Amino acid sequence: MSSPDTEPAPAPATPDHSRGVLRVAIAGLGAVGLRVAHALDEGMPGCALVAVSAHDRVRAAERLAHLRRPVPVVPVEELEALADIVVECAPAALLPAIAEPFLRAGKTVIVLSSGAILSHQNLIELARTHGGQIVVPTGALLGLDAVTAAAEGEIRSVRMITRKPVKGLVGAPYLVEHDIAIDDITEPLRVFDGTPREAAIGFPANLNVAVALALAGIGPDRTRLEIWADPALTRNTHTIEVDADSASFTMSIANVPTDNPKTGRITALSVISYLRKLNAPLRVGS
Numbered sequence: 426m427s428s429p430d431t432e433p434a435p436a437p438a439t440p441d442h443s444r445g446v447l448r449v450a451i452a453g454l455g456a457v458g459l460r461v462a463h464a465l466d467e468g469m470p471g472c473a474l475v476a477v478s479a480h481d482r483v484r485a486a487e488r489l490a491h492l493r494r495p496v497p498v499v500p501v502e503e504l505e506a507l508a509d510i511v512v513e514c515a516p517a518a519l520l521p522a523i524a525e526p527f528l529r530a531g532k533t534v535i536v537l538s539s540g541a542i543l544s545h546q547n548l549i550e551l552a553r554t555h556g557g558q559i560v561v562p563t564g565a566l567l568g569l570d571a572v573t574a575a576a577e578g579e580i581r582s583v584r585m586i587t588r589k590p591v592k593g594l595v596g597a598p599y600l601v602e603h604d605i606a607i608d609d610i611t612e613p614l615r616v617f618d619g620t621p622r623e624a625a626i627g628f629p630a631n632l633n634v635a636v637a638l639a640l641a642g643i644g645p646d647r648t649r650l651e652i653w654a655d656p657a658l659t660r661n662t663h664t665i666e667v668d669a670d671s672a673s674f675t676m677s678i679a680n681v682p683t684d685n686p687k688t689g690r691i692t693a694l695s696v697i698s699y700l701r702k703l704n705a706p707l708r709v710g711s
């Protein structure tokens with residue numbers, strides 16, 4: 426019990442890991458992080474939320490106040506001491522600060538800012554050296570299980586076409602740098618034709634999915650990517666065409682945006698389904 430003149434200590438829901446409960450931290454409490462926090466708080470066998478990080482810690486604490494088991498809001502550097510696994514769902518620039526402590530301790534990092542992996546490939550070596558793991562969930566995409574399976578054979582080509590509403594793309598560094606104005610377009614406009622490696626730099630908050638696809642398949646230089654701004658669209662849509670020696674397939678997804686127009690609702694659900702599968706007696710999909 427705290428006395429009136431001392432600051433009340435946070436009440437972390439810290440389960441005993443020796444009994445097999447995975448302690449989950451969330452780095453970033455926006456469109457993805459908040460949804461994942463709610464799902465964990467509602468109860469998920471074998472997983473418990475133990476801590477979160479956000480830029481505005483006071484606002485984050487307010488957002489979490491109604492949870493059944495509120496958890497502390499701490500700087501990203503303090504998450505590793507509290508958790509076994511971290512969900513990285515913060516701005517891409519924070520990836521190393523979030524991931525390195527967990528990987529150095531041989532723990533798991535679920536990475537949503539997958540585009541940033543390309544400029545921080547040392548994280549993969551860190552995971553290898555210390556027995557940690559970087560998990561790139563399917564996120565806002567689909568079918569990465571089929572792409573990784575096809576990659577066990579020979580994939581001849583992978584092509585992705587992304588179409589987004591204007592507000593899902595506006596402000597991207599590539600558009601600014603190339604003086605491509607999209608605010609007033611009345612017809613679909615192809616704003617980019619290149620590779621996921623180039624898109625990770627030019628569209629760091631918009632095209633993580635292209636890098637996830639590249640990592641699953643034939644890499645960020647051989648995968649082809651087109652990006653279209655489409656004023657008639659309300660959803661972020663991705664179409665993927667794969668030609669492999671085992672199969673050819675075309676997949677398409679039209680994502681309902683969250684409050685963050687760049688992020689589809691299904692992104693957080695992908696993380697939740699991954700966490701749920703960790704302890705499920707029946708696991709469907711890889």
Ligand SMILES: NC(=O)C1=CN([C@@H]2O[C@H](COP(=O)(O)OP(=O)(O)OC[C@H]3O[C@@H](n4cnc5c(N)ncnc54)[C@H](OP(=O)(O)O)[C@@H]3O)[C@@H](O)[C@H]2O)C=CC1
Binds near residue numbers: 480565
């Ligand atoms: N792989 C995929 O399929 C997808 C990946 N993404 C990526 O996932 C990431 C998260 O997306 P989303 O949830 O929509 O992003 P949001 O912008 O909605 O949320 C980002 C969160 O990060 C927090 N943050 C900012 N600075 C810090 C800091 N210094 N320390 C801790 N937290 C900080 C923000 O805090 P505050 O709330 O205080 O501002 C906010 O809560 C992004 O990189 C996005 O591009 C998104 C969609 C699909």
Ligand SMILES: O=C([O-])CC(=O)C(=O)O
Binds near residue numbers: 634689690692
């Ligand atoms: O890849 C991203 O960062 C987000 C995206 O396209 C989507 O949510 O549809």
